[in-house]
Structures are given as structure tokens and as C-alpha cells.
Amino acid sequence: MCGIIGIGSTRPLGELPWMLVGRDAxxxxxxxxxxxxxxxxRRVMFAHRRLAIVDLSPLGHQPMAIADNSLWLTYNGEIYNHIELRAELEALGHRFRSTSDTEVVLAAYRQWGRDFLTRLDGMFALALHDVRENRMILARDRAGEKPLFYRLRDGELRFASxxxxxxxxxxxxxVVDPAALDCYLGLGYVPGNRCLIAGVSKLPAAHALEFNCANGTARTWRYWDLPAYAGxxxxxxxxxxxxxxxxLxxxxxxxLVADVPVGLLLSGGxxxxxxTALAVRAGGRLxxxxxxxxxxxxxDETAHAAFVANHFATDHTVLAVDMPQPxxxxxxxxxxxxxxxxSSMIPTYLVSEQIARHCKVAIGGDGGDELFGGYYSASRVARLEQVSRYTPLWPRRLLASAATHLLxxxxxxxxxxxxxxxxxxxDLPPISIQLDEKARSGLIERKPPISAEAVRAGRVPAETDAVQRMTRYxxxxxxxxxxxxxxxxxxxLNSLEIRAPFLDREVIEFAYGxxxxxxxxxxxARKIILRQLAKRVLPAGFDAVRKQGFTIPLDRWLRAGxxxxxVEQVLYDPDSAFSRSEVASLFAGxxxxxxxxxxxxxxxxxxxxRRQHGVELPLHS
Structure with a gap:
């Protein structure tokens, strides 16, 4: 796993000391x-920070080039099928100096051009400079596990992890993008290619961008999509x-393949x-x-995790966490x-901090809820689909409107x-899970609701039933x-790589297709197929119905102390972007x-x- 940063321009670049500062940030x-x-x-510059996981030798150094220096790569991630790709490429005449997956990515591009992305199975964000074609290519993995931000302006493309x-x-x-802020407050995140910083974009998952270093034009394309259900x-x-x-x-x-120690994140869910069960079967005692x-x-889920760990005789460690300081x-x-x-970013950070003392790679269960309907929203839309068969839309909308305005x-x-x-x-529209339009309108100067562009990014076409659309959403x-x-x-932040087998390409395509x-x-019921699989591979007595998110007792922490x-000091600050009275109403609630x-x-x-990064608010413009 790594950090990447770079710039491409239609004009020769001078000295850019900020590039090295940005790299080391x-x-x-x-x-x-x-x-x-x-x-x-001097029209293209890349800088790289490396976390060595596969091929720890200097041969894995990045940015990396092919032998004639006509192709350069800076890359963050892991390609899990690099061994198979290497064999295929060797049969086609390519020769390798290292065992690094980075070198395989370079050879794959040289062999298959833009189509090389369809061959990669893994998590990645990358930037290529094709010297012969005078172009740069940026790309992200299918699920969006690895991040990539960019800004395209005045014949210049800048990017960073x-x-x-x-x-x-x-x-x-x-400067804050007001429409993106509205998305953040409504959804809890900024969807699609938007970013909270105006003028900056996120390259969406399963997308690539090509930048022409001669004329400054750029185009993006989707190289993969979820399959239609055909079961x-x-x-x-x-x-x-x-x-x-x-x-799976x-x-x-x-x-499990790595040249460094690998651990497993076990919550007991x-x-x-x-x-854990499948890893022990594949790799022995872990x-x-x-x-x-x-x-x-x-x-606290330690008892549930211990039950599983004891059954599979893993080398199990419980990492006790006390209430952190604010x-x-x-x-x-x-x-x-x-x-x-x-707020689960806090326990995720704390457990990563502890695990990083023991290993460089950890494998977790992320993706199971999204692929297989593990959230309450999946059951909710299934119930709504039943209700809609015998209840017209208009009374349901009246009830929904009453709930919005009265509760x-x-x-x-x-x-x-x-x-x-x-x-x-x-279409299944974006679902405001944090602050709805009414709440947002009181918090900040009135702005249009979640922008049309963001709504399009979040919508899922009405091509399948409600549960399928919910899981796609x-x-x-x-x-x-x-x-x-x-x-x-x-x-x-803890120099730990976390991998997600549920986000393997074959598993994803199976789940949706x-x-x-x-x-x-x-x-x-939710996550039915996974619970059926659990009966096959997990011990008798395992509670497959229990559903507990990775949470902290934040409500208790916020009530006093x-x-x-x-939080009051931050939100009641005179420079706060948010209405003092609306914040007080939230505290009262x-x-x-x-x-x-x-x-x-x-x-x-x-x-x-925004205060740490010096971000300005254009809310009164």
C-alpha cells in the first residue's frame, strides 16, 4: 500500500518544491x-511513498518504469491475480526483473493498452505516463477501495491519494463547494465525483481518466460495471x-498472499x-x-469473537479500548x-493502531452487508415493496410528509x-440518513437541496426489484x-493495509448477477445466503442472526464530560458555519x-x- 501524487501539464514545469512536501505528507x-x-x-512529475507488502526488495521501488523508460507508473494497492497475469504475460514474451505486482501492471498496460484495467483483480489507484503517446492515465479499482483526488485546470492535471x-x-x-456540503450533511458523505473542495474531483470507482499532455484535453470512462441480475x-x-x-x-x-505478516479482523459477526473460517481452512493457524x-x-463483541477464535484455534488477541479523549x-x-x-472511524482507527503493532496486513469482512442485503434498509424496502402493492402512493406520501414536518x-x-x-x-433516489432538507435549511444559509448532479450520481435505475436496487445503491x-x-x-494513518475478500471481482459479480x-x-430477514453459508462452515451455537455495527457509546460520551x-466549544464558536440555535436544538434532542x-x-x-486545513466558507456569497 502506498501514497501517490503527481502532476501533468501542457507546459514544461519548473521546480515544484510542494511536490516533495505533498509526497511526505x-x-x-x-x-x-x-x-x-x-x-x-518536464511535463509530467510523479512522487511516491511506499509501504512494502509484496517483493520487499529495492526492485519494488516506485515510480517504476519498463526497461526502455517509455512507460512509468506510480501505484497504490494490491493486484491479487498478479501471479496468474505474470504467467500469461510471460507466455506472451514479457520478462520480469522482480516479483512485484507493480511490474505486472506495467506489462499489462503495454500488452493490452487501456483494456488492461479489465484484467486487474484487486484494489488500486494508479497513474501511468505513456511517453510514446504523450498521455497520462489515472484509474481506480472497481469498488473504490483506494482513493484518488484530482484537479484539472488550465491545461494542468494534479492528483494525489x-x-x-x-x-x-x-x-x-x-473553498467549500456548497452543493457538496449539502450532500455531506444529508447523506453523511459526498457521492460521485464531487468533493467538498470546489474545483477538486474524486475519480469514481471503476473509472479511468486520460489526460493529453499535448493539448490538455481529458476524458473519463467507466471500464467496469455491476452485472445485471440473470439468475x-x-x-x-x-x-x-x-x-x-x-x-469466497x-x-x-x-x-492471504503477502511477504509480511497477515492478521484477521474478527468482530464475531x-x-x-x-x-476467519475460510482463512483458517486455506492458511492454517492465523x-x-x-x-x-x-x-x-x-x-462489546469480544465474547462472540472469542467463541469463533476458540473453535478455529486461532492465535487470538483482544485489544481493549478505553474511552479516548475528544x-x-x-x-x-x-x-x-x-x-x-x-463515528465508527474512531474504533476503526484504534483497532488499526493496535493491529499495526503486530502485522502489516489485515483481512476484514467489509462488503458483506452491501453485497448481500445486510442493512435494515434492505428489509425496509422489501417491506415497502409489499405495502406498495395494496397501498397507493399518495397516502404514503402524505404520511411521509407529516413525519418530516412534525417529528x-x-x-x-x-x-x-x-x-x-x-x-x-x-429510480431509487439518494436517502438522507443524517439531516434531511428541513434540518439542513436551518443549519446553514438556505441552499438548493442535494444537487441534481449528486442526485444522478446516487440514483439506481429501476431495472430490478427494490432489494436488488437497494444493495446496488x-x-x-x-x-x-x-x-x-x-x-x-x-x-x-497507521501504515496498515486492510483487505476485503468480499470485494473480489468474482464475488461481486456473483452477488449481483x-x-x-x-x-x-x-x-x-437479511443477508440470507451468508447466514446459510454460516451454517455450513461455522460452529454450532454461532449466533448468525445477531447484527451489531462497529460502534462506540458516543451518545453517552456526548451527554456530559x-x-x-x-463538541460544544467547537460548534458554539463564533466562526462556526452552523446556526447556534439549530445546534442547541440538536443538543436538546x-x-x-x-x-x-x-x-x-x-x-x-x-x-x-476546515479549520485544520484552512478551508474557506463561501456560504454568504
Whole structure:
């Protein structure tokens, strides 16, 4: 795993001292090595920080070139099928100097051109400079596990793994995009290619960008998409469970390959327990790690994890976590240089910090909920689909409108009632899980609701049933822009690589192309096919129905003590972007037991973020 940064221009570039500063601002992503590349015509510059995982020798140094220096690559990620690709490329006449997957990526591009991306199975963000064609290519993996920000302006393309790399240039404009802020407050993240910084874009997952260094033109394209469901009306559920077991076993086996120690993240839930079972089957006795909150039994999962670890005789470690001091928000705001509203970034960071003391690579269960309908929203839309068969849309919309206007933010069942107004015959629209339009309008100067562009980015076409669309929505939006962002930033701040077998290409394509909604979620059950697989590979007595998110007791922390004082100090600051009276209303709701802890967390994180990075607010322009 690594950090990358670079620039391409239609004009020769002078000395750019900020490039090295930006590279080293990413040192947490790659503490093992550093490198730079400048093209002969000085129109392209790459800089790299390396976390050595495969081929630890100097032969894995980046940026890397092919033998004649006509092709250069700076790359962040892992290609899990690099061994198979290497054999195929060798049969086609390519020769390799190292065992690094980086060299395989270079050879794949030289052999197959732009189509090389369809051959890669892994997590990656990369930049190529094709000297012969005088072009640069940026690309991200299918799920969006690895980040890539860029700015295209005045014949110049700048890119980096994290915004802090671009912020190393003190003249880089840092102004909030109001439409992106509206998305952040409504969804908890910024979807699509938008960014909280105006003028900056995120390269979407499964996309590539080509920049012409001669004339400054650029084009983006999608090189892969989720397959349409083609499983038939009456699939054989037993055969599908067996096929999933085989695919997931293969993915786990590929992701266990590394030249450094590998550990397993074990929460005791279905997803991580399945990965542990299959990893032990593939790789013998392995190390497992669980984070525990001994002072808070209702969010502590150590007993469930220990049950699985004992059965599979793993080398198990429990990492006890006490309540952190609120200044951890300052650290999170720096690392999440495009923030998300998800307080589970804190335990994710804390467990990554502990695990990084033992190993460089960890394997987790991310993706299982999104692919197979593990969230309550999947059951909710299944229930809504049933209701819509005998209840017209207009009374449901009246009830949803009443819930919006009469029930305060954070009241239980408010979001479920608001969802009743969704028209399932059309596109599935973005779902405001944090602050709805009414709440947002009071927090900041009135702006249009979530922008049309962002709405298009978040919508899922009405091409399948509601559960299939919900899982597609979660894959393209919540997983890509929240879950994977959380995991990448928290782990990389600790120079730890986290891998996700559920996001293997074959597993993804199976989940969406072959698994029917009846094996994902119904009004009363979720993640059905995974629970059936759990019965095959997990011990008797395992609780496959239990669903507990990776949470912290944030509501209790915010009611009193140092966390309450810190958050109030930040949000009641005269320079705050948010209405003091609306913030006070959220605190009052918290004290009455309403579910507004995430909203207060998100507002605080935003304020800490913009002050640390010197981001300006154009809210009164």
C-alpha cells in the first residue's frame, strides 16, 4: 500500500518544491521508501511513498518504469491475480526483473493498452505516463477501495491519494463547494465525483481518466460495471451457497498472499467469522484480533469473537479500548481530509493502531452487508415493496410528509416513515440518513437541496426489484463513499493495509448477477445466503442472526464530560458555519434520548476539518 501524487501539464514545469512536501505528507501511507520521476520534457512529475507488502526488495521501488523508460507508473494497492497475469504475460514474451505486482501492471498496460484495467483483480489507484503517446492515465479499482483526488485546470492535471498532498501547495484554493456540503450533511458523505473542495474531483470507482499532455484535453470512462441480475426465477439456493463458498474461499486464499505478516479482523459477526473460517481452512493457524470496550458491555463483541477464535484455534488477541479523549477528533479531522459522518472511524482507527503493532496486513469482512442485503434498509424496502402493492402512493406520501414536518430529527421511526413516500416504480433516489432538507435549511444559509448532479450520481435505475436496487445503491454510494473511506484512512494513518475478500471481482459479480433478492433480504430477514453459508462452515451455537455495527457509546460520551465540552466549544464558536440555535436544538434532542449523536459528530468533524486545513466558507456569497 502506498501514497501517490503527481502532476501533468501542457507546459514544461519548473521546480515544484510542494511536490516533495505533498509526497511526505503521505508518509503514513508509505513509510518504507520514497521516490520521484520527472519526464525528460518536464511535463509530467510523479512522487511516491511506499509501504512494502509484496517483493520487499529495492526492485519494488516506485515510480517504476519498463526497461526502455517509455512507460512509468506510480501505484497504490494490491493486484491479487498478479501471479496468474505474470504467467500469461510471460507466455506472451514479457520478462520480469522482480516479483512485484507493480511490474505486472506495467506489462499489462503495454500488452493490452487501456483494456488492461479489465484484467486487474484487486484494489488500486494508479497513474501511468505513456511517453510514446504523450498521455497520462489515472484509474481506480472497481469498488473504490483506494482513493484518488484530482484537479484539472488550465491545461494542468494534479492528483494525489489524499487531499493533504494537494494542500502542500500553499496557493492551492481551498473553498467549500456548497452543493457538496449539502450532500455531506444529508447523506453523511459526498457521492460521485464531487468533493467538498470546489474545483477538486474524486475519480469514481471503476473509472479511468486520460489526460493529453499535448493539448490538455481529458476524458473519463467507466471500464467496469455491476452485472445485471440473470439468475432466473427459481434458482437453486443450495447450489448458490456452495458456489459462494468456493468463490469466497478463492478470494481469501488470494488475499492471504503477502511477504509480511497477515492478521484477521474478527468482530464475531457473520462476515468476519466467515472470512476467519475460510482463512483458517486455506492458511492454517492465523492471528485474529478483536477490539473490546470492557466498560460498555452493550457494544462489546469480544465474547462472540472469542467463541469463533476458540473453535478455529486461532492465535487470538483482544485489544481493549478505553474511552479516548475528544482530541482524537482533531486527529481524525486531519486524516479524513474529506470528512464523512461516521463515528465508527474512531474504533476503526484504534483497532488499526493496535493491529499495526503486530502485522502489516489485515483481512476484514467489509462488503458483506452491501453485497448481500445486510442493512435494515434492505428489509425496509422489501417491506415497502409489499405495502406498495395494496397501498397507493399518495397516502404514503402524505404520511411521509407529516413525519418530516412534525417529528424532530432523531426520533425513532422517523426515517422509516419518511421512506414510505418513495416511489419504487422509478429510480431509487439518494436517502438522507443524517439531516434531511428541513434540518439542513436551518443549519446553514438556505441552499438548493442535494444537487441534481449528486442526485444522478446516487440514483439506481429501476431495472430490478427494490432489494436488488437497494444493495446496488449501497455498493455504489454508502460503501464506496463511507465504509471504504473510513477503512482506508484509519488503517493507512497507521501504515496498515486492510483487505476485503468480499470485494473480489468474482464475488461481486456473483452477488449481483446470480443471487436473487430472496436470498438477500425479505421484510423479516437479511443477508440470507451468508447466514446459510454460516451454517455450513461455522460452529454450532454461532449466533448468525445477531447484527451489531462497529460502534462506540458516543451518545453517552456526548451527554456530559470532556466530549460534551469539546463538541460544544467547537460548534458554539463564533466562526462556526452552523446556526447556534439549530445546534442547541440538536443538543436538546440528544439529552431527550433522540438519535442525533452522528449528526453532532459530523458537524464537529466538519468544523475541525476546515479549520485544520484552512478551508474557506463561501456560504454568504
Amino acid at each position: 503521505l508518509i503514513h501511507r508509505g513509510p518504507d521508501d520514497a521516490g520521484t520521476y520527472t519526464s525528460d520534457d 489524499e487531499l493533504k498532498g494537494l494542500f502542500a501547495d500553499r496557493d492551492f484554493e481551498r 432466473g426465477a427459481s434458482p437453486d439456493s443450495q447450489a448458490l451457497v456452495e458456489e459462494l463458498e468456493a468463490l 474461499t478463492g478470494a481469501v486464499r488470494r488475499q 457473520v462476515d468476519s467469522s466467515l472470512i 492471528k485474529t484480533y478483536t477490539v473490546g470496550f470492557p466498560e460498555y458491555a452493550d457494544v 482530541d482524537i477528533l482533531t486527529k481524525m479531522a486531519y486524516q479524513y481530509d474529506e470528512p464523512i459522518i461516521d 424532530p430529527t432523531g426520533v425513532r421511526m422517523r426515517s422509516a416513515l419518511r421512506m414510505l413516500g418513495t416511489d419504487l416504480t422509478g 449501497d455498493f455504489a454510494n454508502y460503501m464506496a463513499e463511507d465504509i471504504l473511506v473510513k477503512v482506508d484512512r484509519a488503517s493507512m 446470480r443471487v436473487p433478492s430472496s436470498l438477500k433480504a425479505t421484510p423479516k 470532556p466530549w460534551r465540552a469539546h 440528544l439529552d431527550k434520548g433522540r438519535q442525533v449523536r452522528e449528526q453532532l459528530f459530523g458537524l464537529t468533524l466538519f468544523e475541525e476539518w
